[in-house]
Amino acid sequence: MAEPQAAAPGVIAGFDAGQTHTTCRLALASSGQLVGEGQGPGVCHLAAPQGPERFAAALLQSLENATSQGHGQPGAGNFTLLAAGIGASGIEAGSPLQIQGRAIAATALGLAPNRVAVTGDERTALRGAMGGGAGSGSGSGSGRGGIVVISGTGTIAVGRNGGGQEHRCSGWGWLLDGAGSAMDIGRDGLALSLQMADGRRPDGPLRPKLWQALGLEASELASTQALKALVVEPGFGAAGFARLAPVVAELAAAGDPDCQAIVERSAQALAAMAATIANQLHLQAPLVWPMGGALAHLAALGDAFAAALSQACPGAQIAVPQGDACSGALEMARDQLASR
Secondary structure (H helix, E strand, C coil): CCCCCCCCCEEEEEEEECCCEEEEEEEECCCCCEEEEEEEECCCCCCCCCHHHHHHHHHHHHHHHHHHCCCCCCCCCCCEEEEEEEEECCCCCCCHHHHHHHHHHHHHHCCCHHHEEEEEHHHHHHHHHCCCCCCCCCCCCCCCCEEEEEECCCEEEEEECCCCCEEEEECCCCCCCCCCCHHHHHHHHHHHHHHHHCCCCCCCCHHHHHHHHCCCCCCCCCHHHHHHHHCCCCCCHHHHHHCCHHHHHHHHHCCCHHHHHHHHHHHHHHHHHHHHHHHHCCCCCCEEEEECHHHHHCHHHHHHHHHHHHHHCCCCEECCCCCCHHHHHHHHHHHHHHCC
């Protein structure tokens, strides 16, 4: 006689859906034990062409990969999804897009809408950083308030005080509001290199290094026209500029004054976001959690931001987050499960 199969464990899922990739993390609903994590493609704005389709595909592929990597449980990889929390790039809290995103996610994941929470990835990052206790008295930052400052391809900042009030700055799209981002650093560096090319500024190491990164030779006269055409190609966009930021930051760290000025402007912009949030939420000595690829990997930007923050927001303390955006999304999923 065949042995009866054990019931598939019930899990909750936390998604961090960014422009470059999506991460799904799974935890047992009963204990919170992590049982899987997987990656999927990135998302774009829901209002963009193929936005809803890309959003659904990112969730499904990352969930499939997380499920296939499940471990340590009976029937490893065979789970029953009970609830999901999703932090996604471009979804503003309280907007029609949030409602649309929730409906798309519920359909894609096979869940009832009241088992799905969807918000901006900056909100899940904040909740993860505060350890799920933002404004509730249970997290390390809940009593004094906290601010997440994110600098990646784009930039955004959001904070919460002890009373649970939140305020956000920036994040209005790269064409309008890229100050402090890798996109901004790369674009400013490229603009400076063109001023060097036509004689407005003395030539320097920035131009050949940037142009080489784009497959162009600084010594060839045709490169300036090729560069002008390259940056307006449909596939270039914000990510194309952002890929140049490490070159600018590397030269800044080596002492190039022009590159140092570019990085300093971005650092000042990030510090101004944190200071504005602290003022709006009446935070006297907030914890500040720097996040995003630019702040994590560009040492020159991280150092300049720390110095600028101390001037713009006296008393602010840069801190290590208790968790990441996936952690915050899992907290949201637990809330949805508890609300039944």
